[in-house]
Amino acid sequence: MSASSQPCITTRDLNLWYAKFQALINVSVDIKEGLITSLIGPSGCGKTTLLRCFNRVNERYGYVTTTGQIRILGKNIYDPDVSLIELRKSVGMVFQRPNPLPISVYENVVFGLRIHGEGDVLRRASLDQAVETALTEVGLWNDLKDRLDAKATTLQLEQQQKLCIARLLPLKPRVILMDEPCSALDVEGTRAIEELMFGLKGRYTILIVTHNMAQARRASDECIFMLLGERVEHRRTEDLFLAPGNPRTAEYIEGRYG
Amino acid sequence: MMFAITPHVRRKQRHETIAKWVFFGMAASMIVPLVLIIGYLVERAWPSLSLGFLIDVPARGMKEGGVWPALVGTIYLVVLSLAVSAPVGVLAAVYLNEYARDNWFNRIINLAVINLAGVPSIVHALFGLGAFVYAARFGYSIISASLTLAIMTLPVIIASTREALASVPRTFREACWNVGATRWQTIKAVVLPNSISGILTGIILQVSRAAGETAPIMFTGAVFFKAVQKGDFFPYRLHEQCMALSMHLYTLSTQVPGVKESVPFATAVLLLGAVILVNATAIILRGYLRARKKW
Structure with missing residues (x-):
């Protein structure tokens, strides 16, 4: 394990209501810094x-x-x-459907800098540098370095999703939240995003919501199982899948309900 | 035999065919009045239709001549009223769509907008008379008439702008929020650039409405006749009254005896032509801007 296992995000007795409907019930979790933690559970369990x-x-x-x-x-x-x-500069989010803005690849990557930056940061040279660094980090630089002016919405979905991750990086986030980042992608795209997550691990704390238990199993260090708004179980991923501590977890990962 | 047609199915198919043609007929019948109106107007107006009709001033007690003063007056009124209602309307719509939370005060604003849109134009006219002509002491003037038209077009501009803003996908906004953009930065960077075609179309469509209305300007600033030089682009001052095409048409048709028959028809053709031209511009502009954006 590459990082110190300090807690990065902790919640205590977290409750949340959408109007009268309670979506989170007394949730307490400690999410460790630098790891990939997956949130699993059936639809409507409150993970998103x-x-x-x-x-x-x-x-x-x-x-x-x-x-x-x-x-x-x-x-x-x-x-x-x-x-x-x-807060949002430090805690970035990646969505289910890639959501690049309908502007160029280049402008997507520097979007955050333009929103926040002033003075030297906005000089052409430092923007160029930021684009190269961010796109290299997500593995898009070689594919896109000659197409930085292309409209981001014309890229393949997998590239769009990587671009959405790259868009967060110039702001130097500490946490990256991913809400089912692969559900719009095919097998290859999913593999690429998972490899990217492994590459980012350590420098960033990554939280991923997924419907795909196999993905949680192969791509995360720790796993949180939620049900009906409650945190049921939070353990190392291999432990949770091999020896679940709670019968409801066991039934879910066996596919008895979902 | 398998899958053979039964009398029951045949009857259903016949009903299907009848239904389709009835619906088509109703839709197609929309073309008939438009063609008849245009055809009738152009035919009656024919003797007067010429470029001279546009740039000449009325002659012989308005019985002959052209419509230049009315044409210029209408342009004044439309430009001035939209100069007020477009910015106010667009900014109000941005507030309602992007900032307003669902509370009682914003619900009252919404209700006001909807009701304002339903107020008959003659009532707007009375309001303009009371508010601008008398209370604000603008008198019977281009200012009063334009402001009255602005009030009338405002709710529609708000509604069409909100629709345009709402059509920008929420994911674009989320992308912005999640790099820590403020609402104003989100609006500036993403929402407005992607809704500008809809917003402009909505505004342009109000041009034709402002040009066509007679009642609101009749009580507030339009006048039967004003002596104007032929081809003078700036004949009016804002605190004076002006002529306007819609008012001119009403005057020629009902108030002036012995008008050459083709003159009011030519005025009507001009008004209708202007409206169709403006609407066509709106449609072309929308198509052009839409073709540029892809998501």
């Missing part, structure tokens, strides 16, 4: 909701109330002195 709590993007959808505590890198993100802008 939990993921979206970590950069407070849930709040944009109205009617959401939250109680409890979320600490990221030791800071309670509901403290009044937390800036959503700074």
Whole structure:
């Protein structure tokens, strides 16, 4: 294991309601820094909701109330002195459908810098450098270095998804949240994204929501099983799949329900 | 025999055919009044239709001559009213669609917009008379008439702009939020560039509406006759009254005895032609901008 196993994200008694419906019930987890942690569970179990709590993007959808505590890198993100802008720079998100903006590849990668940067950061040379670094890190540089002006929405889905990851990197995030990042991709694309996750592991804390148990098993270090808004079990992935501690986990990974 | 047609199925097929042709007939019948109206108008207007009709001033007590002062007046009114209602409407729509949370105050704003859109134009006229002519002391003037037209077009611009904004996929906004963009940065970088075609189309369609309405300007700033030099582009001051095409048509048809028959028809053709031209521009512009964006 490549990283210190300090907790990066901790939640305590986290409850969340969409209007009257309670989607998270007393969730307490400790997610370790630098690892890949997967969130699994049947549809509607609250795994995407939990993921979206970590950069407070849930709040944009109205009617959401939250109680409890979320600490990221030791800071309670509901403290009044937390800036959503700074939080989201540090905690980036990748979605189910790749969502590149309908502008060029280059502009997608530097989008965050343009939003936040001023002065020297926005000089052409440093932007060029940022694009090369980010695209190299996600393994797109060789494919796209001659097509930086191409519209991002014309790329293949797999490239689009990698680009969406690359778009986060210039902001130097600490955590990358992935909401079923492979569900729109084919086998090759899925493999490519998983390899990329392994490459990013250590430098970034990665959280991935997945419906695909096989993916959780092969691509994550730790695994959190959720059911009906509760955290049922959180262990090392191999332990969770080989010797689940809770009968509900065992039944789920055996496919008795889903 | 397998799969042979039965009388029951044959009857259903016959009904299917009848239904299709009835629906088609109703839709196709829309063309008939348009063609008849245009044909009738052009035929009656024919003796007066010429370039001179556009740039001449009315002659012999408006019984003959052209429509230049009315044409220019209409342009004044339309430009000025949209100069007010387009920015106000677009900004209001951005607020309602991008910022407003669902609370009682924003629901009241929404209700106001919907109801404002349903107010008959003659009521707008009375409002404009009270508010702009008397209360704000703009008098019977181009300003009063334009503001009245602006109030009338505002709710429709808000509605069409909101529709355009709502058609921008939410994933674009999410992409922005997740690199820590503020709402305004999101709007500037992603929402407006991707909805501009819809917004412009909505605004342009209001050009033809503002040009065509008679009631709101009749009480607030349009006048029967104003002496204007032939071909003068700037004959009016904003605090004065002006002539307008729609008003001119009404005047010629009902208020002036002995008008040469083809003159009001030519005015109508001009008004209709302007509206069709503007609407066509809107459609072409929308098509052009749509072809440029791909997602």
